[in-house]
Amino acid sequence: MDHGWITTFGAARSMNVQLSIASEGGSGTEVPDLSIEVDDLDAAFEAMSASGFPIEYGPADEPWGVRRFYVRDPFGKLVNILVHKN
Numbered sequence: 001m002d003h004g005w006i007t008t009f010g011a012a013r014s015m016n017v018q019l020s021i022a023s024e025g026g027s028g029t030e031v032p033d034l035s036i037e038v039d040d041l042d043a044a045f046e047a048m049s050a051s052g053f054p055i056e057y058g059p060a061d062e063p064w065g066v067r068r069f070y071v072r073d074p075f076g077k078l079v080n081i082l083v084h085k086n
Helices: 041-050
Strands: 006-012 016-022 034-037 055-061 066-072 078-084
Touching (some): 041 078
Antiparallel strands (some): 006 016, 066 078
16 A cells, blocks of 8 residues: 555465554644554544543544544553554
């Protein structure tokens, strides 16, 4: 996948592995330090919100086919939590 601002390389093995290199976060956001794909974005959002983690962006449906939100971890790192929309 190559959107100009993010390029993703992947391999299908016993689990899907992807490495992305980004110059921006997309939709005007900053580049996250880490991205994690989850099975249930709403459950992850509820858990993060209930635990007091600062939500920095979203949840948002992005035009490139993901639904995501950004959260700050206790060390200040920006984490992109996402699910691919079907």
